[in-house]
Amino acid sequence: MNILVLNGPNLNLLGDRDEDTYGVRTLSDIEEGLRALYPEASFTFLQSNHEGELIDAIHNARMSNTDALIANWGGFTHSSVAIRDALELLKIPKVEVHLSNIHAREEFRERSITGKMMDGIITGFGAYSYYLGVEAVKHLTQRG
Template sequence: MNILIINGPNLNLLGTRDPDVYGKDTLPDIQTELQKQYPDHTFSFYQSNVEGELINRIQDAMKNDTEALIINPGGYSHTSVALRDALDAVTFPKVEVHLSNIHGREEFRDRSITGAVMNGIITGFGKHSYALGVEAIERLNLS
């Protein structure tokens, strides 16, 4: 299965930005672990701090052989109607993930407008949120 994993703003700072909240693993660490844990899947990884670039990558995925999407939209989860609309157009399985428990943090993080158009949201399991996202995608494909 070809799975695209998109990471939004500030996720390039993983490992150094608020390690007590987001953990000490870097984005490349998480990517390497996923590839080892799921050798039967092909992963494409993309990270951008720019909203429009994230939207373009989602739209490109709809034109190629991408079969599933896992996205950590970062702060755009709570603010970006444009990103939500791009995700809404995706017809293959899609799961939103967050490293921290967005419901246990500041009040403005409690609502994910992007999550409303996803098959599901996994939040609060640190780097394991990504592996749980892959598990969710696998289960969605079995349905």
């Protein structure tokens, strides 16, 4: 299974950000953990602070052998109509993940614009949200 994992703005700073909200693991720690736990999967990881680069990755996934998408859009979750529109055209299993529980934070973070185009949203389990995301896309792929 070829899984594309996209991460939005400021997620490159994991490990330096508010530990109570985001934990202590870095994005590299999460990537290494996924590769170790799921050696049968092939992961492509991209983190970008630029909306257009994430949209290009979504477009490229439409024309590649990508089987599933796991994404943490960061702040774009709550603001990016452009990412939402790109996701609408991507017809593979898609799961949104968040380290923190977006529903227990500031009011503006409770709404996920991108989530409407995803098969599901996993929120609030720290780095484990990514592992749950893999389990979810595996389930969605096997379910067909």
